[in-house]
C-alpha cells in the first residue's frame with residue numbers, strides 16, 4: 001500500500017474524523033490520498049488558521065486535533081499554533097511535508113528545518129527516515145499528544161518517503177520506554193493532602209486547565225462541596241467549576257476578582273490542581289500567598305516546585321487523584337464550621353468589591369455590557385472563543401461559564417488571531433453547539449481569512465467583534481504605565497467589517513447602541529450561516545481590577 | 559477570630575519532613591548519568607532544553623553503551639546555580655530519555671581524560687616529565703620545542719596537573735569532560 005494511504009488508515013484508526021490543512025509540493029502525495037481517503041479535510045486559508053482550528057477542535061471536544069502543512073513556509077506558518085498548543089497543553093498532531101531526502105541539508109526549495117525550528121515547543125517530534133516508520137510514528141505521535149500532560153507533536157515526512165509503498169500492518173502496541181506518565185497519584189501523599197485540607201482554617205482550591213484536560217470537574221465539585229472549600233480558577237480553567245456556584249470566588253490573577261486574590265493572599269493552605277503558578281497568577285512571586293502551605297496536584301512532575309516550593313506534591317491525573325482525595329476526605333471527621341470565619345471574611349470582600357464598571361450615560365455600549373448582553377443572548381450556553389486583549393479579560397470576567405470546554409482561549413502564549421479559527425474548529429467538533437468568537441478588532445484581522453473557510457464549508461460560527469478601534473490592552477498599559485503616551489495602538493475605523501463579512505459571503509451586522517443590544521445579538525446569532533457582528537464600544541475603557549505586573553495581590557488597583 | 563498570618567495547618571506540614579522542597583539548590587556539583595535512545599536529534603533536544611531553561615552544562619560526554627540502541631550521556635551541572643530537581647524532571651520529560659541517575663559522589667568513580675601541549679625549552683623538558691611522572695601521567699608525543707602529556711583522573715586531579723604545568727607555558731589543553739560509574743554490583 002502507498003505510505004500515504006497508510007497515513008489515512010492510521011488517522012482513521014486513531015478516530016480522526018477531520019483534519020485542517022493546506023497542500024503544497026512536499027505533501028502532494030498525502031493530498032492525493034485524501035481524494036478517497038475517507039477523512040474530512042478542511043481547506044484553510046493559512047496554516048496558522050488550520051493549526052488554531054485544530055486546537056479549538058481539541059479544546060472543545062477533548063479529542064486530538066490534526067493540522068497539516070507543507071514543507072518550508074507551510075511548516076513555519078504552523079509554528080505559532082505549535083507553541084500555543086504547548087503553552088496551553090492542547091493535544092494536536094501536526095503533520096508536515098518535508099523536501100525529498102536527497103535534498104535535506106542542501107537548502108533545497110522550500111526546505112526548512114522543521115524539526116529544529118519546532119523542537120523547543122513540542123512535546124515530541126518524529127522525523128521520518130524510512131517509509132516503514134510512518135504508521136508507528138503516527139500512532140506514537142497520537143499517543144504522546146493525548147496522554148499525560150497533553151501537548152503538540154510534529155511528524156515530519158519527506159516527500160519521497162511518503163510516496164513509497166509499504167507493507168502496512170495496523171499498529172496496536174505503541175510502547176515508548178522513555179515515556180510513562182504517572183497518572184495514579186501516590187496514596188500516602190493523597191492522604192497527607194486530605195489531612196492538611198481537613199485542618200486548614202483558610203483553605204483555597206486553586207484550579208487550572210489540568211482539571212479540564214483530565215475531565216475532573218465532577219470530582220472537583222465533589223471535593224469542594226464536601227467541605228465548603230472556596231474555589232478559584234485560572235483563565236484556562238473557567239467552567240471547570242460552575243461560576244454560579246456560591247463557593248466560586250471568580251478568576252484569580254492579574255485581572256481576577258479581589259475576593260479570589262485576597263483569599264489567596266490570606267490563605268493558610270492552597271490546594272493547586274492542574275495549574276502551574278504562572279506569573280499572571282502569582283504576581284510578585286516572593287509575596288505570593290505568603291502565609292500558605294501548598295498542595296500541588298499535577299500530572300507533570302516538572303511543574304511541582306518549579307515556581308513555588310510545594311509541601312505536599314501529588315503527581316497524577318487530576319481525575320484519579322481527586323477521586324481518591326474525595327474518598328480519603330470522606331473518611332476523616334470534618335467540622336466545616338471551622339471555615340465560618342474564613343467565609344465571613346471572603347463574603348466581606350465579595351460584598352465590598354464585586355466586579356463593576358460605570359454604566360454609559362450616552363447610550364454607548366460599554367465593553368463589559370457587551371459581554372453581559374452576549375451572555376443573555378446565548379442564555380449562557382455558547383462555546384465562547386476569544387482573541388487576546390481587553391475583550392478576552394472582560395469575557396473571562398463577565399461570561400459566567402458553568403461547564404468545562406465552553407471557554408476556549410489562548411492563555412499561555414496570548415496569541416492574537418486565535419479566536420476565529422479556534423471557533424471554526426470548535427464548531428466542527430461540536431456542530432450542535434452555538435459557537436461564538438468574541439474577537440478583538442485588532443486580533444481578528446490576524447486570521448480573518450478563515451471566514452472564507454467557514455462560508456465555503458458552511459461552518460456556522462458567530463464572530464462578535466468588540467470594536468474599540470484600538471489595540472486596547474496595549475493602549476491600557478500605555479495609559480497606566482507609560483504616562484498616557486499612546487504609541488501605535490490606534491487602528492482608526494478600518495476595515496469596514498460589515499462589508500468585509502459580505503465579501504467573504506458571510507452576514508455582516510453593525511451594532512452601536514446599548515439599547516436593544518441583547519435582542520440585536522440574539523437576532524444576529526439566530527441568523528443562519530457565518531455571521532460577523534461589528535459592535536462599536538466605548539473606546540477607552542480599562543480592564544479592572546488589576547494586579548500591576550510585578551506587584552502583589554493585595555495591591556490590586558481599580 | 560484567629561489572626562491572619564498564623565497558619566492553621568502548621569503542625570501538619572513541614573518542608574523537612576516531607577522532603578518536598580525540590581526547588582531548592584543543593585550547593586554542590588552533580589554528575590548526571592543519562593541513558594538515551596540513540597535517535598537523531600537527542601543531543602539537540604537535551605542541549606536545547608538546557609539552553610532554554612537557563613541551565614548551564616559544565617561538562618558533557620556522549621558515548622555508546624553495551625546496547626547499540628542506547629547511548630549514555632554524562633553531564634555535570636552546578637547545583638549551587640540550578641535546582642537539580644527541576645533539571646532532572648525537565649530531562650525526564652524528553653521522550654528519548656530513558657533513565658537518569660544523579661550520582662552520589664561517595665558511591666561513584668569519575669574519570670576524565672586530558673591532554674596537554676606544553677612548551678619546553680632546554681632543561682625544562684626533564685622538569686615537566688618529572689611532574690608528569692608524579693601525577694602518573696604519560697608522555698605521548700615529544701617535539702623539539704614542545705611535549706604532549708596525557709593524564710586520566712578525577713576532575714580535581716586533572717585541574718591540579720594543569721596548575722602545575724601552566725608555569726612552563728601551556729600551549730593547549732584538551733579535556734574530555736567527566737564520565738562516571740557507580741560503585742558496587744548494580745548498574746549505574
Ligand SMILES: Cc1ncc(C[n+]2csc(CCOP(=O)(O)OP(=O)(O)O)c2C)c(N)n1
Nearest residue numbers: 389390391414416440441442443471472473
Ligand atoms: C500576535 C500578537 N502580537 C502582539 C500581541 C500583543 N498584544 C496583546 S493584546 C494586544 C491588543 C489586541 O487588540 P484587540 O484585538 O483589538 O483587543 P482589545 O485589547 O482591543 O480588546 C496586543 C497587540 C499579542 N498578544 N499577540
Ligand SMILES: [Mg+2]
Nearest residue numbers: 441442470472
Ligand atoms: Mg481592540
